[in-house]
Amino acid sequence: MNMFWENVRLALTSLRTNKSRTFLTMLGIIIGIAAVIAIKTVGNSLSLSVSDSMQSMGANNITVYLNSKEADKDETEDGYVFGTVTNDRALTKDDLFNDEMIMGMFRQFSDSIAAISTQAEVETTTVKKGTNSKSLSISGVSLGYFTANSLEFVSGGFFSADEAKDGRNVIIVGTDFVDSLYGGNYAGIIGETVSMPLYNKNMDFVVVGVYKYQASIYTMNSSSSAYIPLKAAQSITHFDRYTTFSVVSKVGVDSDELAVSIKDYLNGFYRNSNRLEVETYNMASMISGMNDMMGKITTAVSVIAGIALLVGGIGVMNIMLVSITERTREIGTRKALGATNGYIRMQFIIEAVVICIIGGTIGILTGLLMGAIGAKILGFAAAPSVSSIVGSLAFSMFIGIFFGYYPANKAAKMNPIDALRYE
Amino acid sequence: MSEGANTVISLKNIIKRFYIGTPNELQILNGITLDVHEGEFVSIVGQSGSGKSTLMNLIGLLDRPTEGEYHIDGLDTASASDNDLSYIRNQQIGFVFQTYNLVPKTDALKNVELPMLYAGVSRKERTQRALELLELVDMGDRTKHLPEELSGGQKQRVAIARAMANDPAIILADEPTGALDSKTGRAVMDLFHKLNKEQGKTILLITHSNELAEETDRIITIKDGYITGERKGSGCVPTPSETVSESEVTEA
Numbered sequence: 125m126n127m128f129w130e131n132v133r134l135a136l137t138s139l140r141t142n143k144s145r146t147f148l149t150m151l152g153i154i155i156g157i158a159a160v161i162a163i164k165t166v167g168n169s170l171s172l173s174v175s176d177s178m179q180s181m182g183a184n185n186i187t188v189y190l191n192s193k194e195a196d197k198d199e200t201e202d203g204y205v206f207g208t209v210t211n212d213r214a215l216t217k218d219d220l221f222n223d224e225m226i227m228g229m230f231r232q233f234s235d236s237i238a239a240i241s242t243q244a245e246v247e248t249t250t251v252k253k254g255t256n257s258k259s260l261s262i263s264g265v266s267l268g269y270f271t272a273n274s275l276e277f278v279s280g281g282f283f284s285a286d287e288a289k290d291g292r293n294v295i296i297v298g299t300d301f302v303d304s305l306y307g308g309n310y311a312g313i314i315g316e317t318v319s320m321p322l323y324n325k326n327m328d329f330v331v332v333g334v335y336k337y338q339a340s341i342y343t344m345n346s347s348s349s350a351y352i353p354l355k356a357a358q359s360i361t362h363f364d365r366y367t368t369f370s371v372v373s374k375v376g377v378d379s380d381e382l383a384v385s386i387k388d389y390l391n392g393f394y395r396n397s398n399r400l401e402v403e404t405y406n407m408a409s410m411i412s413g414m415n416d417m418m419g420k421i422t423t424a425v426s427v428i429a430g431i432a433l434l435v436g437g438i439g440v441m442n443i444m445l446v447s448i449t450e451r452t453r454e455i456g457t458r459k460a461l462g463a464t465n466g467y468i469r470m471q472f473i474i475e476a477v478v479i480c481i482i483g484g485t486i487g488i489l490t491g492l493l494m495g496a497i498g499a500k501i502l503g504f505a506a507a508p509s510v511s512s513i514v515g516s517l518a519f520s521m522f523i524g525i526f527f528g529y530y531p532a533n534k535a536a537k538m539n540p541i542d543a544l545r546y547e
Numbered sequence: 548m549s550e551g552a553n554t555v556i557s558l559k560n561i562i563k564r565f566y567i568g569t570p571n572e573l574q575i576l577n578g579i580t581l582d583v584h585e586g587e588f589v590s591i592v593g594q595s596g597s598g599k600s601t602l603m604n605l606i607g608l609l610d611r612p613t614e615g616e617y618h619i620d621g622l623d624t625a626s627a628s629d630n631d632l633s634y635i636r637n638q639q640i641g642f643v644f645q646t647y648n649l650v651p652k653t654d655a656l657k658n659v660e661l662p663m664l665y666a667g668v669s670r671k672e673r674t675q676r677a678l679e680l681l682e683l684v685d686m687g688d689r690t691k692h693l694p695e696e697l698s699g700g701q702k703q704r705v706a707i708a709r710a711m712a713n714d715p716a717i718i719l720a721d722e723p724t725g726a727l728d729s730k731t732g733r734a735v736m737d738l739f740h741k742l743n744k745e746q747g748k749t750i751l752l753i754t755h756s757n758e759l760a761e762e763t764d765r766i767i768t769i770k771d772g773y774i775t776g777e778r779k780g781s782g783c784v785p786t787p788s789e790t791v792s793e794s795e796v797t798e799a
């Protein structure tokens with residue numbers, strides 16, 4: 125231990141006397157490690173943010189939607205081009221999903237389905253209270269919506285089954301709405317009546333729940349989401365068809381498999397349609413797709429980083445050979461004073477390891493910075509990957525030992541008198 | 548001449564050849580037989596190129612003889628491993644070189660500590676002893692100086708302090724005053740006398756100065772790799788010491 129720290133001190137001294145040379149030697153390692161850390165940070169940020177949205181959307185959710193069959197033929201008479209069918213006027217109401225289809229599907233797969241979430245957008249309206257106003261985007265949702273989308277209630281709760289069945293005028297609002305208009309009195313607003321214009325008619329809704337608003341990259345507009353029973357929405361819009369809905373699979377059910385079954389089942393209704401087909405996507409397959417892509421990028425970057433590290437390691441070896449040649453007489457002196465071959469070997473291996481660890485540390489810091497910037501640009505919270513930091517340090521150490529061994533061994537095996545007489 | 552003292556260095560028919568590519572083969576030492584006793588101060592003189600340093604390096608275990616037997620403190624060096632030799636160099640031998648050979652970028656104190664570091668002495672003990680030794684060679688006020696910040700004489704005194712670090716029985720000095728002016732050289736010689744008389748160190752000194760050689764117990768002359776002469780010296784510093792001066796045949 126005594127000698128170990130003495131060697132570290134010695135290594136630092138010798139590196140300090142050759143600052144620029146040492147730094148240039150470290151560059152390969154810095155670049156290699158920085159690249160790995162940066163990509164790992166971005167990847168980690170990405171998968172963390174995905175698993176965040178997984179929690180809000182639910183990993184077992186399968187989104188079912190209607191897609192146009194041939195992308196290039198998707199033009200309505202007035203030239204409107206669409207991919208996913210949303211508000212296509214050229215399509216008739218009968219082309220869309222209806223409750224019958226959905227219920228049929230549910231009966232078919234009731235063993236696998238925990239809930240079905242259907243949703244109908246009503247419109248975005250404005251609620252006024254005194255001089256303040258807040259824009260509310262109103263959606264009608266089935267009870268399954270709350271299974272598919274985990275909302276956290278701060279007061280009150282879901283609609284009752286009766287309220288849902290009868291389509292009563294009840295509403296669930298967000299904390300952001302209460303903050304804006306009701307001074308944050310979450311408990312007090314329960315049972316209050318909120319008035320708003322919908323479809324040019326003034327309507328009253330009784331507040332039954334306040335959910336916790338969470339800012340995320342998906343909520344970019346300033347309107348607050350509010351939920352009313354699906355039935356109530358349909359009686360306002362007079363529209364009871366859907367372009368999309370979600371299915372929540374039961375625990376232990378393979379969502380991918382269920383998604384395929386649902387798709388096949390529903391496509392039965394569209395067999396004769398030359399315009400529409402049913403598509404599904406689920407979080408699980410999206411995540412695995414994303415992970416696949418991230419994996420490929422990581423592999424590519426790792427190969428480049430590996431080359432940089434190899435070159436860096438050879439640089440370290442080279443500089444160690446130079447250093448050893450320069451210090452031949454010093455090595456001879458040390459041997460004359462009683463240093464064993466093992467000690468000399470250790471001295472230079474430690475020097476190489478110190479170079480690599482300093483390089484690795486600079487690389488890690490650079491990589492974290494780059495990764496944080498990258499994550500910010502992509503819009504995720506930066507999440508450094510601890511395992512890759514630890515791994516990088518260990519790997520730097522390994523490079524130092526691996527590429528330092530040969531020069532160090534060369535120094536160790538020098539004949540003392542030849543080293544002392546070296547000019 | 549043994550006077551009952553132990554033989555610490557015993558050379559028998561030592562031959563050293565250098566191979567500088569076939570068919571060239573240089574025989575530098577042609578069968579050296581020499582005994583050095585505990586507490587003796589021996590000087591080795593001879594022309595340049597006669598093989599003095601080569602002999603000294605063999606004695607110091609920095610090199611191995613081509614033929615012949617060498618016992619140090621009764622141990623046959625032929626059977627010793629590299630690690631054994633390192634250990635003996637560390638514990639029993641102190642080197643003083645003409646070119647000082649202080650480790651660069653390392654201050655006087657750390658230089659003196661080095662042999663103790665290799666011996667596994669604790670940091671505290673090392674520093675304390677190094678300070679004492681630097682005090683002994685009158686370098687107590689230069690402990691934090693780097694070699695490049697010291698004069699030749701100062702460097703040599705640090706080197707002597709370093710040679711003493713593990714309290715070795717033998718000190719080997721190859722022209723320690725060679726690069727110093729006569730006054731500084733005198734001071735270094737006085738130091739050797741002190742170590743020899745007060746601490747009983749066995750000292751082997753190579754010198755080109757006949758005056759300095761005369762001060763030692765025994766003077767050995769080497770010529771073309773043979774010991775050609777051996778005589779007793781005064782074994783003490785002549786008084787007044789000012790008499791040793793310009794006649795020195797030093798060379799750098």
Ligand SMILES: Nc1ncnc2c1ncn2[C@@H]1O[C@H](COP(=O)(O)OP(=O)(O)OP(=O)(O)O)[C@@H](O)[C@H]1O
Pocket residue numbers: 565566567573575593594595596597598599600601602
């Ligand atoms: N490693 C070596 N390879 C070849 N020849 C060598 C080697 N070391 C020493 N010699 C030769 O051995 C001879 C004796 O050298 P050595 O250094 O022992 O002389 P010296 O008596 O110490 O001389 P000086 O008084 O000049 O120091 C020289 O001719 C030298 O060329």
Ligand SMILES: [Mg+2]
Pocket residue numbers: 599600601721
């Ligand atoms: Mg010589």
